[in-house]
Amino acid sequence: MLEVQNLSVNIQNKTIIENITFEVMPGEVLAVLGPNGAGKSTLFSALTGERLPATGQVLINQQPLSAISDNLRATQIGVLPQSSALSFAFSCYEVVSMGRIPWATGKDKDAEIIQQAMEQVDAWHLCDRIYTSLSGGEKQRIHLARVIAQITTDNQQAPRLLLLDEPTSALDPSHQHLTLQLARQLTASNTAVLVILHDFNLAARYADKIMVIKEGKQVVLGEPPEVLKPGLIKEVFDIESQIINHPTYQVPVVLLG
């Protein structure tokens, strides 16, 4: 679904992302971890087409991102940036309904999809609220619902890509898990998910693979137990850690400090 080959991105003549290669297949969740300033959001902006690569390329279903029509992009690729500014007095229902703009599925079908997306993020009770009056976490869940509504289709075979930049940053622990569970669930309907996170344990629990970047370079890419090791965590994040095995899920649990 998403193939990134030898990608470099420059900002103001400075290399921010250097020679990164990876892929995410439908059915997979890839978590991207890295310290502040590592280049995660810059990488994200190249995946969404907001920034052009200096070298390398981003392919979606073997096609360069730039060759994909706007409509196909809008129905296949859901993008949740770190923050989405919206200062008009839209209701939450209206905000989520914006996700259906690329579709011509009709009012009734759209209403069903919008409600389902809002229920999935535990925000249906907010549907009549004015978006600007919401808390930070509530706003983040509304935007997630909008993006989910945008890539929802009855055609379960249609390959889709969900790009999430720190989708849990404003959420309480229960909604953090809900968000990642939802991302996981979406992989069952031919969706590939790339998610930028700061939480090792959310990544370990929900991602198939973790890619760690530091100073714009890919340090490691592999399954959570291969990646989450005290030596790497110290080297990249400059913090001591111990790793134990989760007794229920058999995934690494990182104890920091």
Ligand SMILES: Nc1ncnc2c1ncn2[C@@H]1O[C@H](COP(=O)(O)OP(=O)(O)OP(=O)(O)O)[C@@H](O)[C@H]1O
């Ligand atoms: N528009 C810009 N002009 C100059 N430097 C920039 C610009 N955007 C990003 N940078 C720099 O590029 C580097 C990578 O930034 P980026 O936002 O990609 O990091 P990040 O890994 O997403 O960090 P965080 O975890 O803090 O969100 C940083 O040093 C940042 O200061």
